[in-house]
Amino acid sequence: MYLDKVILLLIMKWVKIAIELPQEDFVKLIKLEGKKICLVKHQQKFYAMQNTCPHAGGILSGGWCKSRNIVCPIHRYEYNLETGKGAEGQRDYIDVYPVEEKADGIYVGLKESLWERFFS
Numbered sequence: 837m838y839l840d841k842v843i844l845l846l847i848m849k850w851v852k853i854a855i856e857l858p859q860e861d862f863v864k865l866i867k868l869e870g871k872k873i874c875l876v877k878h879q880q881k882f883y884a885m886q887n888t889c890p891h892a893g894g895i896l897s898g899g900w901c902k903s904r905n906i907v908c909p910i911h912r913y914e915y916n917l918e919t920g921k922g923a924e925g926q927r928d929y930i931d932v933y934p935v936e937e938k939a940d941g942i943y944v945g946l947k948e949s950l951w952e953r954f955f956s
Contacts, residue, residue, distance in 0.1 A: 849946050850936065853941060
């Protein structure tokens, strides 16, 4: 498991969020590298995840947070902010992306293909 995380970090591209973010908690759609990301600030911590609910295609950035979960606005499916795992009985998940707060801003880690890494 540890080796998987090290390998993932080696092929991670860190992208700075270049927009002004509210001080209070929020659920918001952002675009990074052409990808739609649902960015959440919940209890003063940032989370990033795919923006589309796998259940029925709902837009997660139109949802809300409840008990450390993002809630889809269509059918109220819930996904853990840290792991992406669906609530009990759902048997599904969403992709989550690592987030780092640095002195100069907030960064989201996006997977980078080895081709891009070595040949761009």
